[in-house]
Amino acid sequence: MPDRLVSAPRAAKARQAAERLALGGAGAFDYVVSNEVGKPYSPAVLSRYWRDRVKAAGVRHIKLHGARYTCATLTMKLYVHSQDEALKAAGATLNRTTRARDMA
Numbered sequence: 001m002p003d004r005l006v007s008a009p010r011a012a013k014a015r016q017a018a019e020r021l022a023l024g025g026a027g028a029f030d031y032v033v034s035n036e037v038g039k040p041y042s043p044a045v046l047s048r049y050w051r052d053r054v055k056a057a058g059v060r061h062i063k064l065h066g067a068r069y070t071c072a073t074l075t076m077k078l079y080v081h082s083q084d085e086a087l088k089a090a091g092a093t094l095n096r097t098t099r100a101r102d103m104a
Contacts, residue, residue: 009032019036031040041049050064062070 012032016034016038020038023037030038033041035041035045047064050067051061054061
């Protein structure tokens with residue numbers, strides 16, 4: 001993974017440790033992304049953060065769910081495309097196995 005992607009969760013973990021210490025060790029920090037007391041953010045808060053970041057970036061607003069769906073779709077296209085040859089090979093193997101079984 002690129003250093004930039006590795007550093008973000010490490011920074012979050014360090015921030016969570018400091019926040020847990022400030023709370024006297026209380027709080028269940030079981031989430032990678034959590035609020036100051038270790039709880040997951042509510043969807044409304046995440047949507048507000050998203051809206052604010054989109055506005056600050058000066059890009060056209062789309063709903064957070066739409067961005068998530070777009071990323072998932074693009075990722076699937078990338079992974080499916082990258083495995084075309086592997087899928088063809090698997091299909092050919094399945095065809096050979098099926099023919100051999102039918103001939104027996």
